[in-house]
Ligand SMILES: Nc1ncnc2c1ncn2[C@@H]1O[C@H](COP(=O)(O)OP(=O)(O)OP(=O)(O)O)[C@@H](O)[C@H]1O
């Protein structure tokens with residue numbers, strides 16, 4: 001299956017009746033394996049709503065979403081969680097690391113749910129941290145790391161299960177220019193190695209790293 005993400009006529013409505021709000025309107029997006037896509041749009045344009053749907057954290061109100069050839073409608077929560085864990089590596093603006101836990105254990109976390117043995121978890125987490133240049137910091141806790149380093153831990157965690165898709169929501173949003181550039185270098189390298197990346201941003205310069213830019217405004221795609 002060469003098509004990894006297929007969104008067809010996706011609408012998302014929050015609430016109902018008079019207080020309802022249409023956050024996504026007729027979204028059609030096809031992402032092939034190996035692509036690097038940026039989704040760019042202003043605040044409130046529907047970017048996170050879209051990411052939540054692509055990440056199987058939320059469902060469209062109407063329309064369909066196929067991930068790697070599988071229709072995501074009507075799946076039970078534990079099946080969704082399994083697919084998420086196996087196929088998607090998430091990177092968030094606020095890193096979302098466990099603050100009292102070492103870099104190594106943060107990165108190893110998704111492997112617990114995947115049923116990997118303790119020794120394998122350690123080895124794979126260490127390897128993932130080495131890949132993002134943090135081989136020397138495996139025992140550090142997030143509060144002992146810089147923002148850029150914390151985001152690299154989060155990327156290592158996203159990679160540790162070798163997912164098909166890296167899904168990033170404003171990955172450089174909380175970083176200074178230099179740390180942001182380092183994170184983008186890692187994304188560039190991952191994409192050259194064949195990883196599919198979908199990245200949300202509101203910064204043109206960051207979006208330029210992607211091979212294709214999708215622009216979203218008021219919940220609709222206006223230039224693709
Ligand atoms: N749970 C919700 N209930 C009602 N409205 C919502 C909900 N979540 C988001 N919205 C609305 O949907 C619109 C899109 O929100 P979304 O979070 O997707 O925007 P965004 O593009 O990610 O913005 P930002 O750049 O500020 O993160 C906004 O107008 C928001 O107020």
Ligand SMILES: [Mg+2]
Nearest residue numbers: 047048049169
């Ligand atoms: Mg958002």
